[in-house]
Amino acid sequence: MNISGLDGKLAPYKIPKLYEKVDALPRNATGKILKQVLRNPKQEV
Numbered sequence: 279m280n281i282s283g284l285d286g287k288l289a290p291y292k293i294p295k296l297y298e299k300v301d302a303l304p305r306n307a308t309g310k311i312l313k314q315v316l317r318n319p320k321q322e323v
Contacts, residue, residue, distance in 0.1 A: 284293050304312040 281293060281297070300316075304315040306312055
């Protein structure tokens with residue numbers, strides 16, 4: 279589903295203004311998503 283398909287399904291303030299598609303989410307050894315790396319992609323794991 280693309281962002282234009284969210285009109286009418288979500289409140290306007292909940293629809294993201296932009297997004298970036300990534301191949302895989304960065305995870306730590308226990309499998310948790312590394313949100314810091316997503317916020318700052320120049321940071322290495």
